[in-house]
Amino acid sequence: MVFSLGFIGLQLLQYEYCAMGVRALMLILLSFLYVVRVKNKRNFFFLFLLAYTLSDVINFITWEYSTEDGGFDYYYLGNGLYILSYLFLVAKLLQSIKIREVAVKLPFHVLILFILDCFCVVIVTNTTKSELGVYPYVLEFIYNAVIMLLLTLALLNYIHKDDKKSMNFLIGSICIVFYEVIQLAYFYISETNILNVISSVFLVLAFVFLYLQSRLVYSERMQIANS
Template sequence: MQIGKFLGALTLVLSLFFLGLQFKGLEVEAAGVRALTIVMLTALYVIRIKNRHPLFLSFLIVFVLAEVFNYFTWVVDLDIAEEIDYYYYIGNTLYILSYLFLVARITVGMNMKRIVVKFPIQIVLLFVLSLFFVYFVSDTAKKEFNTNEYYLELFYNAVIMLLMALALINYMSKDDKKSMNLLLGTICIMFSEVIQLAYFYIAEFNLLNVLCSLFLVFAFLFFYLQSRLENRQIVDYSQQDVDIPVSD
């Protein structure tokens, strides 16, 4: 469809424009272009993908809401008591909810019983590494938060790590291009979130902000690529399991 090609080209141009604004340090303008880019990408997904998965679409929609709200916090100054940072809680809750939809999307496509039997050691190691990651990353900026904000940040990081761990297990189980793109997307999300945390609470170097944005662009590129793959090419040496092709 011509409109699909137009949206694809527009999304690419907006992504490059967004990165350019971040490089120039124009954060307000970059936040607006970033929100518009995610909206265009969601529209592209709806138009070009026939077999849309409701959980993946929910992830995109809620992420769009989070991005629009983030831009709203830049341009609208509401007279709200400073004792509670409502913007912080609402924005982060929306991002967490969007990632939980993505977690659910990955989980429903996995045979958990077979995976636990097949990868017991890997799962235990991932669990231990995830605990270490969540504690270390959250503790890095602990002094910047009050108690409630710290626990929200802890939960936020736990969801990010759960997302990446599930994507990795999903790839080990299916070993195909679709699961690989999904894994690469979640890894980029994790790097983007960690770098953003470092930019906000450790060192406000513009390069960190640019890298954060770059990883986010690549994350959604990989997410879109995986959504276009309908048939999986399974590599199953045991020939004991039968996998059904899935699509978004």
């Protein structure tokens, strides 16, 4: 019985490793597709794809080494690149919206979203407090803060612009948040395989909507209003 359970566990690890390889390959193909198919490329979005893909490739290559004791901890490198990739999306949003103008028009929305962000970041990060040391906890806190900042800016961008491009960006950001939260639950709360599957679905949806928005431009009405 013990041998059977160990064999099943080994199979699950092998499936997870193969899934990581497939995901890394899909991201490489998506980045290539973006370069080839999208005419009006956005530098920050391309950098997002590049950083995220690089992190996935590194995680796939170093998967066996990152679980061993000693040596360089690839946990920091991989998560650092993920944070950087999300920061590129944040920079892309900041490039397209005027924060001061939005804050003046929507002060109540901004205040409520800021309070909710702080609350969510603390609550979500504290679920890992018993499992992580000081430095990983700080990294996880920064990670979650960047994700919530991305979601908040995407929501404000949609409220301000109210067009198809901003809607796709918002849906993509929501899918990223669901993906990250469910993946966190899979890693630190319950290693139920269905959680890993669901989080992967949300990640695919996130990249689909982000890719769709990358092929659009903001509506002419909003461009005139912001000019």
